[in-house]
């Protein structure tokens with residue numbers, strides 16, 4: 001597979017990709033046209049914050065499987081456009097948290113004690129001892145906007161300096177904030193009003209863009225603003241003015257609306273706005289960590305495994321993964337079988353989890369079942385966009401769970417309906433991840449979901465199975481396995497045949513010609529030879 005790296009990414013992860021047999025090409029600082037050419041045959045593109053991954057770039061890379069963001073923020077990636085094209089977008093959310101938190105603390109110290117100002121003046125030959133007056137942290141209040149991974153680490157570190165902690169984060173529970181010793185406030189204005197230092201740690205979204213404006217800065221009177229999150233969260237002109245006019249004592253900024261920063265950026269002209277060139281994550285270990293983390297995501301995508309840090313696919317904790325992992329592929333298979341038995345038109349899909357599986361986070365399993373259901377309809381269906389495809393198609397999706405179960409530890413049922421007829425395929429994993437279809441339309445079977453399968457419904461009368469077996473022999477189709485189930489003696493039987501090759505149309509026709517045969521459905525699974 002081809003991996004194109006468009007920003008400076010540490011070699012640790014790239015070496016891992018090469019070891020896994022992939023070609024890695026680096027095209028840092030390329031002109032746009034050159035970049036679009038470079039990604040033409042790419043199966044993965046790895047970026048940092050410097051490359052804009054938009055619809056144009058995605059269209060220039062028709063083979064693309066995954067966009068790997070070697071870092072946290074994905075605001076430079078058009079995630080929706082990627083989702084529409086079935087491209088996974090993954091980031092490395094854990095890898096530079098400490099580096100960024102530490103830089104934020106360093107920036108807080110630097111602005112509070114005017115370290116860069118003193119440094120510059122001294123280098124210029126001026127002893128500014130009596131001009132520089134700093135602020136202490138102890139007894140002051142830190143306001144964190146966005147108490148996520150980095151915000152929490154910053155709160156912990158500055159909390160140790162005897163600061164009181166408040167935070168504004170509408171998506172965080174009060175309980176979690178309490179555990180962190182942080183008072184959660186109801187709105188961002190209160191956060192700015194109560195704080196002496198405000199540190200921003202939200203992602204840049206439609207909701208947070210320009211969230212810090214002139215009015216809000218006025219609430220932080222005689223305080224400091226630190227932004228090591230994203231440019232675009234703050235009205236830069238308003239911030240420059242607020243510091244210039246001494247409404248704020250100072251500000252520390254690592255990220256800018258436009259990067260690299262133009263020389264006329266208003267923040268550069270104000271002494272008490274200290275700046276760094278987006279280097280909060282630039283430590284040796286953070287760079288190695290993000291590189292390795294994103295390489296692992298890319299390899300997972302290439303190998304068809306779940307990309308655990310995908311931002312446009314259902315995600316789940318690492319600890320849950322071993323339990324649900326075997327069901328991800330099985331769900332897709334069950335979805336495919338159910339859909340092929342239904343015959344193409346689907347109105348609703350119900351995915352039911354029973355037993356131990358019902359205790360897990362199963363979003364990705366449901367998405368995988370949908371991927372199987374939509375596989376014949378939409379060549380580009382995958383776990384990322386299958387839910388969206390269902391929505392666009394008006395297909396009702398239901399997920400249900402029950403702890404009650406008989407015979408198995410876990411049971412996964414995919415039921416599809418065209419409004420009149422419903423087909424249910426029940427499946428489970430035996431020991432050592434050995435998948436089985438255990439019931440089709442209520443008929444107990446024990447079929448291996450693999451390769452070429454023929455599902456036959458027939459009258460449960462003597463000689464039918466012999467007839468079918470002989471016919472397969474006549475057509476030189478070898479039976480690899482056979483699983484027969486019936487509801488009641490003399491009623492209807494359902495048999496699943498695993499075949500070594502696809503049955504011909506003539507064979508199927510001959511089967512149908514026999515009055516004892518009610519229905520036959522040939523099912524082809526991609527995982528077959």
Ligand SMILES: NC(=O)c1ccc[n+]([C@@H]2O[C@H](COP(=O)([O-])OP(=O)(O)OC[C@H]3O[C@@H](n4cnc5c(N)ncnc54)[C@H](O)[C@@H]3O)[C@@H](O)[C@H]2O)c1
Nearest residue numbers: 072073146147148149150169171201202203228229280281
């Ligand atoms: N300067 C750098 O080099 C650097 C490095 C790493 C991360 N970052 C940036 O730091 C930011 C935080 O990263 P993180 O890993 O902590 O992310 P995170 O997802 O763990 O935390 C973000 C928090 O913001 C909260 N949030 C979302 N919308 C909000 C809103 N409208 N108001 C208040 N809170 C809101 C979320 O609930 C969440 O708790 C991101 O913007 C990321 O891109 C910058």
Ligand SMILES: O=C(O)[C@H](O)COP(=O)(O)O
Nearest residue numbers: 048049050071072073281
């Ligand atoms: O979101 C991030 O991870 C940081 O902003 C770091 O971005 P970078 O990889 O461009 O340094």
